[in-house]
Amino acid sequence: MMMKRPAAGLAKLCAVVVGAALMLVGRPARAIDIKRATLSNGAVLLVAEQHQLPMVTVSIALDAGARRDPPGKEGLAALTAAALMQGTSRLSASQFNEQVDFIGSALSVGAEMDYARAGFTSVSRYRSRTLKLLSELLEEPGLRDADIERKRSEQVAAIKASQQQPGYVARLAFRKQLFGSAPYGHPVEGLASSVARLTPSDVRGFYRRYYRMGGAVIAVVGDVNAAAVQSELERSFARLRGRPAEQATPGAPALAPALKAELINRDLAQATVLAGSAGIARSNPDYYRLKVMNYILGGGGFASRLVKVVRSRAGLAYSVASWFEADKFVGPFVVALQTKNRSANAALKLVIEQLRRMKQEPVSDAELDSAKRFLIGSFPLKLDRQSAIARFLLQIELYGLGLDYADRYPALIGAVTKADVEAVARKYLHPDRLLVVVVANQDKARIDPTALRRQASPGASPTAAGTEPAKAQAAVSARATPAPPGHSGY
Numbered sequence: 001m002m003m004k005r006p007a008a009g010l011a012k013l014c015a016v017v018v019g020a021a022l023m024l025v026g027r028p029a030r031a032i033d034i035k036r037a038t039l040s041n042g043a044v045l046l047v048a049e050q051h052q053l054p055m056v057t058v059s060i061a062l063d064a065g066a067r068r069d070p071p072g073k074e075g076l077a078a079l080t081a082a083a084l085m086q087g088t089s090r091l092s093a094s095q096f097n098e099q100v101d102f103i104g105s106a107l108s109v110g111a112e113m114d115y116a117r118a119g120f121t122s123v124s125r126y127r128s129r130t131l132k133l134l135s136e137l138l139e140e141p142g143l144r145d146a147d148i149e150r151k152r153s154e155q156v157a158a159i160k161a162s163q164q165q166p167g168y169v170a171r172l173a174f175r176k177q178l179f180g181s182a183p184y185g186h187p188v189e190g191l192a193s194s195v196a197r198l199t200p201s202d203v204r205g206f207y208r209r210y211y212r213m214g215g216a217v218i219a220v221v222g223d224v225n226a227a228a229v230q231s232e233l234e235r236s237f238a239r240l241r242g243r244p245a246e247q248a249t250p251g252a253p254a255l256a257p258a259l260k261a262e263l264i265n266r267d268l269a270q271a272t273v274l275a276g277s278a279g280i281a282r283s284n285p286d287y288y289r290l291k292v293m294n295y296i297l298g299g300g301g302f303a304s305r306l307v308k309v310v311r312s313r314a315g316l317a318y319s320v321a322s323w324f325e326a327d328k329f330v331g332p333f334v335v336a337l338q339t340k341n342r343s344a345n346a347a348l349k350l351v352i353e354q355l356r357r358m359k360q361e362p363v364s365d366a367e368l369d370s371a372k373r374f375l376i377g378s379f380p381l382k383l384d385r386q387s388a389i390a391r392f393l394l395q396i397e398l399y400g401l402g403l404d405y406a407d408r409y410p411a412l413i414g415a416v417t418k419a420d421v422e423a424v425a426r427k428y429l430h431p432d433r434l435l436v437v438v439v440a441n442q443d444k445a446r447i448d449p450t451a452l453r454r455q456a457s458p459g460a461s462p463t464a465a466g467t468e469p470a471k472a473q474a475a476v477s478a479r480a481t482p483a484p485p486g487h488s489g490y
Contacts, residue, residue, distance in 0.1 A: 042214030047226040056222035057386035064116035064210035067183035075190015086147035135236040166272040214243025219393035271344040271440030279333035295371040298322030341444035355431035
C-alpha cells in the first residue's frame with residue numbers, strides 16, 4: 001500500500017525523461033557504477049551517479065513491512081505508513097503536502113510485505129529541500145490521533161471494496177490456506193476486522209519499534225555526487241538510530257497430502273482460479289534455474305506452455321500465467337487463470353497436465369534457448385528509469401546479490417541446462433498436492449476435486465488439449481496474462 005504525492009513539476013521533464021530512458025536501455029547493465037558505504041546510524045548506502053538528467057531518486061527500505069504485523073493486528077504496518085504521510089509534529093498534512101507540491105517533488109511512504117519503503121524523486125536543485133522534508137517526516141512524524149483514525153477508516157473501506165473483487169477473494173483465501181498464521185498468511189493491507197481494532201497507540205508503537213535506520217538500505221540514483229550525498233544523509237537521519245529485533249524465519253508451508261480445493265461461491269459470470277504450493281525464498285540457489293523453468297511453463301506470456309495450451313489451443317482461459325514469489329522468506333508458487341464458470345474444470349485439468357509434463361519430460365532445446373535469450377535480453381529493460389534502478393539497488397543489498405550482480409546475471413541464466421530445468425521441476429512442482437482456490441458460481445462451475453485428484457496422480461493419462469466441446473470453451477479475449485503482483489523479477 002503506497003501513498004504518494006503528485007509531482008506536477010516533474011511533468012515538464014517528460015520529454016527529457018523518455019530520451020534518457022532510451023539511452024539507459026541501450027547501455028549494458030555493467031554501466032551502472034555503484035558506490036557502497038555504511039552510515040554511522042547503521043544504514044547501508046548505495047549510490048549510482050547518473051548525470052543525464054537533472055533529477056534524483058532516493059529510496060529507503062526499512063525493516064517495517066507487513067511481515068512484522070503482530071497476530072491479530074494485521075494491517076498495522078500499512079496503517080503506520082499511511083499515517084506517517086499525514087504530516088510532521090510541525091506541519092499538518094495539508095501544510096506538508098503544500099511544501100512538497102511547491103517544489104514539484106514526489107514523496108512517498110508505503111508498506112510492502114517484507115519492507116516499508118520511503119523516498120522521493122525531485123529535480124536536482126530541490127534535492128536537499130525534499131530530503132529535509134522526508135527526514136522530518138520520518139524523524140518527527142505527527143501521528144496525531146485524528147489523522148490515524150481517518151486513515152484507519154479509509155483502509156477498512158478500501159478492504160471492504162476489494163472484497164467485491166474475485167481476484168482479491170481468491171488471493172486472500174490462497175494465502176490463508178497456504179501460510180496460516182505465519183507472516184505471509186495475510187495481505188499487506190490486513191483484514192477489515194483486524195484494521196478496525198487498531199489504535200493510535202498501536203501505530204505509534206510500531207513506528208518506534210521498526211522505523212530504525214540500523215539494517216535499513218538507502219538507494220540514491222541520479223544527478224548527485226556520492227560523497228556529498230553521503231554526508232547529507234548522515235546529517236538527515238542521525239536520530240533514527242537503533243535496529244529492530246531480528247525476526248525468526250518461519251518454516252516453509254507443508255505440502256498437502258493430496259490435491260486440496262477450496263470452493264468459494266459467488267454469483268459471477270466467470271471463475272477466478274489460483275493453484276499452487278510453497279515456493280522458495282530469494283536466497284535459494286535454485287532461483288535462476290526456476291526463472292528459466294517458469295518462463296517455459298507459464299511466465300513467458302504467449303511463449304509459455306500454459307498460454308499456448310490452455311488459452312491459445314484449447315480456448316479455455318481469458319488469461320493464465322505462473323510465477324514464484326521469491327521473498328525474504330519462502331513465498332508461494334502460483335498458477336492463476338480466469339475462465340467461464342463452465343470451463344473451470346477443463347482448464348484446471350490442462351494446468352495439472354502441464355505441471356506433470358514439466359516434471360516428467362525434458363524441455364526442448366528451442367524452449368530453453370528462447371527462455372534464456374529473453375531473460376538475459378530483457379534484463380536491461382527493467383532498469384529503464386531511476387525508480388527501477390533504485391529498487392534494483394535495494395534488492396541487491398537486501399538479498400546479498402553483490403555489487404557486480406548486473407555483470408553476473410547473464411552468466412547465471414546462461415548456465416542453466418535442460419537437466420537443471422528438469423531437476424527443479426521435479427523438486428518444486430507438485431501437481432498431485434496442489435492447493436486450489438476457485439471463486440465462481442459453483443452451481444455452474446461444478447468443480448470436481450475427486451476428478452482433479454485423479455488427473456494429478458502420477459499414472460493419469462494425458463488430456464488432449466482442445467478436445468473440449470465448443471460450448472465449454474471460453475471466448476478468448478486479447479487481455480494480457482496476469483503478472484505476479486509487486487515483483488520486479490531481478
